[in-house]
Amino acid sequence: MSVFARHRAGVAGAAVLAVAVLVALVAPLVVPADALDVTRVTGAPWRPPGAGHLLGTDHAGRSVALLVVRGTGTSLFVGLTAAALSVGIGTLVGVLSGYFGGVFAGVLLRVTDFFLVLPSLVLAIALSTVLPRGLGTIVVAIGLTSWPSTARVVRAQTLAVRARPFVDRARALGGGHLHVITRHVLPSVVPLVLVTTTLAVASSIVAESTLAFLGLGDPTRISWGALLHQARLHGAVPQGAWWFLLPPGLAIVVVVLAFTLVGRALETAAAPGG
Known part of the structure; x- marks a missing residue:
């Protein structure tokens, strides 16, 4: 933890994420x-930013600032749940393939390779097209297509452990597979999984x-990506309504950068001698 605290970029990223989470929690109460x-x-x-509307209005006259604030929760929810599903599948496949070996x-490796050679975004688009529309479909589409890289990393760590x-x-003392995996392998893999x-x-x-x-x-949900879709669909560019395009785009960039900085800081802290 002290190593992470010395990583200024990581601390700044964590502060940004804390603000984003707070906004996501408070938004339904204040908007x-x-x-x-x-x-x-x-x-x-299409009213430009001014005293009445901090970030202007969209094609329907809604406040862009309120839309961006309300979209924070949806974007974070999908990001966190899809990542949890992806990392969960990848960790399970990586630990099992690295620990047991053999046929x-x-x-498991052939299945992982199959998903690796397929463009994850194209596969996610295909799943989102054939499955019913909704947040659950988006989470499943992203989670089921982005786990192979995690599986490869976790497998390499499992082989080393x-x-x-x-x-x-532990085996000589009579420890079974479940005991060895839960008591010895997983604790050694958890720091890497967190990163x-x-x-x-x-x-x-x-x-x-x-x-x-x-x-x-x-x-039916407002998210940063949905706002960009609405901006494109209703002609924000021909209207010159840059205020409808820039805020959600910047929100995506800032939050993604914050997660990346935190991840790099955790990677430094988890490294041997870190």
């Missing part, structure tokens, strides 16, 4: 539903934004 309802909003469309590991003397001693999870959240947020931008997101 009235009427302000985002296109059938009840009274603001003028079983060979099958399996070769250590304390694992042989991978942090970086996976950043990738998942970008993937969700891409899917939403392409019109494959949940049409």
Whole structure:
């Protein structure tokens, strides 16, 4: 922890993430539903930033600032849950293939290689197209297509742990596979998994934004990618409404960068001698 505290970029990233999480939690309480309802909003469309609207208004007269604030929760939720699913699958496959070996590991590795050679974004788009629209579909599409890299990293770490003397001693003392995996392998893999999870959240947020931008997101939810989709769909560029494009795009960049900085700091702290 002291190593992480000395990593200024990581601490700055953690501070940004704390603010983003706070905004996501508070947004439903402070943003009235009427302000985002296109059938009840009274603001003028395409109004530039000013005293009445800090970041201007969109095509329907809604405040862009309120839209970006409300979209924080959706983007973070999808990023965190999709990353948890992805890292969970990757950790399970990586530990099992690295610990047991043999034909079983060979099958798991072939499945991993199959998913590795497929473009994850293209596969996620295909899944989002054939499955019912919704946040659950986006989470599943991202999680099921982005786990192979985690599996490879965890497998390499598991192979290194399996070769250590304390694992042989545990087996000699009668420890079964479940005991060795839960008591010896997983504790050695957890720091690496934590770093991978942090970086996976950043990738998942970008993937969700891409899917939403392409019109494959949940049409009932506001997210940063969905705002960019609405901006493209309703002609923000021809209107010169840069204020509808820039805020959600910057929000994606800042939060993804923050997760990346935290992940790099955790990687430094988890490194041997770190």
